[in-house]
Amino acid sequence: MKVNLLSASFKEETSKTLSLAIPIIVAQLGSILMGVTDNIMVGHYLGKIGLGVAGIANSIAFVISSIGIGGLAVVAPLISKAKAERNIPEVNRLFRAGWWAAVWFGLILGAIGFICVYFFDIFQQSAEINAKSPTFMGIIIVSSFFTFLFIASKQLSDGLSRTYVAMIITILGLVFNFVFNAILINGYLGFPAMGLNGAAVSTLFTRILMVIAMLAYLYKAKAFRKYLNRKYNPLPVSDLVKYIFKIGVPSGLQFFFEIAAFSLAVIMMGWLGENQLAAHQIAINVASVTYMMAAGLGVAGGIRVGEGRGLKNIQKIKMSGNVALLLVIAFMTLMMFLMIGLDRFLIGLYISDPEVVKIAVRLMLIAAVFQLSDGIQVVALGILRGIADVNIPTWITMFAYWVVALPLGYFLGFTLKQDAIGIWIGLFAGLTMSAILLTSRFYYMVGKMKKSEQYSLETAGA
Template sequence: MVSTTLFRAYRTELADTLRLSVPIVIAQLGVVLMGVTDNLFVGRLLGAVPLGAAGLANSLSFLLSGIGVGALPVVAALISKARSQNDVATVNRLFRAGLRVAILLSVILGGLSVVLAYNFELFGQTPEVARLARNFMLILSASVLPLLIFVSARQLCDGLRYPHVAMAITLSALGINAVFNYVLIKGIGPFPELGLMGSALSTLISRLFMAAAILIYIYRAERFREYLQSSFQNLSTTSDIWTILRLGIPGGMTFFFEIATFSLAVVIVGWLGEDRLAAHQIAINMASVTYMMATGISSAAAIRVSAAVGRGSREGIFKAGIAAFLLSVSFMSLAALLFLTANDWLVTLYIRDNPAVMTIAASLVIMAGFFQLSDGVQVVALGGLRGLSDVNVPTLITLFSYWVVALPLSYVLAFPFKMDAIGVWIGLLAGLTIAAVLLTWRFFRRIARMNNFDQLKSEVAVSIH
């Protein structure tokens, strides 16, 4: 009864958030579905050991590039605020500054990815997994630049409320990735048989397409022309670059802390054996898909909250936050139900010829079902706080939740308590739940403490400047 009343009261807000978030969700999925597609083809065509190697490389590569992926969405929130104030010049500066930040971050993060690839022995994996994962990750390192260019350019579309642009490009890229995965792994027609490396090359090709396609569209489409006038090119973007870095890097580190937790959980599970590593990778892939869908709702929350700040509407901020939480909880509840009831069938999508891996993976998918709600709530709370330009304290909350609670608890339960891979997932669940509670509390506390909107605007202005 309470939930029905809430949905009726927020019907308009829910509809607006849903319209904005669905295309963003689909575009966000493209970031993670590249890895999922790679793992599906590798698992079905090459077997468990290459699957573990591809999963490890994808996880660690995304760990580093995720700093940029998590940092750049602040551009959409800032563009949304400028748009609500009819500040066309600021929109242009933010777009150009975002591209410059993307290039800077890709050089740094791509370089770190290469260094990590040559030091896989630090993670204690088997020699064969380490060898295959190293070569896979080197190719993924080259794809960081087009990935971040795409993510940065996407922020203009999302901030101006044209999220379907990135959605269409992402869907096209996923098709390209699937086709090239098959032909390059197997060596179809004129293409050589590259095995596991063919899968990595398909991701690079797909990301190059995404970056080129979105830039071509933005510069040719009529709807963006007023924001790309040549008269704006002489405007300095230096202060905007620093603003994006100051607000974005904490957001990127927040994303890093969570992704790092799951990536390092892959390493911990790898110490338990190759079969558990492959099983864990299957389950974590599924959880990553639902998480990235929730980040789409989170991005919509950041855009709508920031727009309400620009309009001077405290009530708008509150309603935007509530609508995002309701959507996320509803979606993640459905995902949890699917994971809990169809776990065996979901595992067969990845692998069918290894009963030991399938049995372990099925149990881990059940665990993934249990933490769907916590994952969905914490990421939407982060989006709402990003819309308020509140980034520093949330970063500390995620650091505590994932690195002080989740990772140590995962290790202790897996080894001293001998709970195996299940223990790792219980630790992850604990960290996510703590993050969800603390971040949600902070979001609503920030709103409750504001006696008038002038106070809110001054606090946000201080955060930005």
Template structure:
């Protein structure tokens, strides 16, 4: 029980911080969905832009998440200067990944017509996508600093900064979407400006906190310096495969948005509402995964196989209980939850069925997310990446297309395929963690590898 309690204490600020990030997207969705004009069309456009953005940005975001278990491992080994070295390397990696991510998003925007969306959807999507793409730089830099503080188990600072930024984002949405005084109404584009502003705020405040707070000075000594490329290489070697795990999952859900557009604009809007709701609980699960990964990283530094297992068991128990509660809330309260997003009855009717399936896959979504976090704590990424490719692109996408487009299930068929992919991923990733934890050789896990 002590490990469960310590995991909960570590996870709660991370979960709240993760939810804060997700609530920025929720705020955009809800506030755009309440627009007086083009609400459903703007919801669909926001979903398309968000799918492109996160499908590509997720590689960098998850790559940077590897920093926290690496820092926790170094701290457990009493190598404080290595923690500071990891932060320096993470900042350099974050800038590199941001440049590459923005370039790829630009290429996708250039070839947007290949996605087969309507002309109105294109006109709404591309300007919004352009402005949120710029937010990748502050977003990744914030992620580098947060990985450092989370790895030191100082998780509250990231939470507080994120929640303040959430409030800023909501206030700016009110002003910029519908206009205020001399500020013109900018609709969906104004929501993008609000998001960009909030993320710049997050990066600046987080950097100032870490670099000026005397608590962190011991970690920034000049001792034990690597050649410049050594830690960057290590982060990328572990982080990029981890990032592609997220890519294959997000790409699957992104393609679901595209397929919904093939059915109808209404189905696409309903999907955005339902997936946004499910994503809130998923982000909470990734917070638990981060806490579990940090504890596994610490156990790795301590060379304690027993603590690796106890850390994993605690994280998975918490996830099963939490996601079970969320599934019940989604299923029994789905009508009122959906009404919080939109008042359009045609969208509500479709979303009701989709949220039912969202409630079903909650448990499996949480287990697979936490298992991935635990595997990152073990710095095990290659086999898990192969598992995600199989689960999402061999199982999920083909079934979603077959049931949703080829058969008569429509939007529900697409979600049936998504559920199948999460069941597959949860089963195989959990198996991989316990198999790897039994056989891991501690002496092989060095920075020089």
């Protein structure tokens, strides 16, 4: 990856990528902080059992919804491509098709989620966690339906480079979730004290309000009127719904394979004990914050690459990919040092149990080290999505997490008796494998494009 960091084109692309990425990062951060807020407040009010319940229920619900979250993410690059081609009717059709895809994802994945709720005992957790998790998880599964609708809606604003819209709504949602967590968990202001389930109900209400706010803004703001003009409503969208599923399901599976690996790690931690489960939940919560911020850079990189694809400009595609990768390397290196320096402070936000803290400190060190690999692989997936390359990356992620990470983690953790540390070393190995293979795949695809007559080799500002 040869890049002239002082060139005007590099500086311009960096500026444009950051202007897109910062609001997406804040929105991604706000979204993941809802779960973090739930875990912190549950941990403080209800202790390590409550933290374990919220952690495993949220993890399982998230791994199920990950297919829809990753699948719907393909729409923004497609909208960016249509915008570069000045195809307004196509933007409209993509927005409506994304909504239909979100509904189908919600129904199908919701059904799978409730099957898991009904058979929760198969996860082999402690008796108390088995008893308290299903209701909490059921509420979270319902709220995931509205997450899909929100993601589908924000693809329009993100694809049109107005990423601040979702950012503002997500921040407001975070504040609302925090307030209603306190009210519903403890029964303030005349509300019933719902305890653990209050956090789940708060998340449900918050996600419903976020969908309403996003749609209200899109349909009232002048910037979106030409794309949402009713004259386009008769245009069919069934072909685009099928196309979104065609490239979205592999894209969603990429997300699923990683999230599922980490969620299975949560289950394995439960086999080791409640202290290990709580410590893992703390470390993975902190790591998930930086991951979602890196994922924001991946989304922005995908949008910029998608625009280059619409312009059929190979230099722009490569430059956008280079910039996104260099930015995430710099960002995740900084996060690595911060996590090492602030480990005990961050753990103290969750819990003070000395046994949990002892395990969590060791896990935080590994979490800090794998920041770089985690950031590179999620951005590589984003820029590959921008060129609609989803099938081979899906196989790469399956190999990295299910052939490398999980078997190695189980072997180290249980066979070699390395406990929680062994499981996390396996996860680190899988992330590193994914980062290497996905980055190589992007530059391989760029090389193939150079040989195609469809793409220009000239640099074009966009």
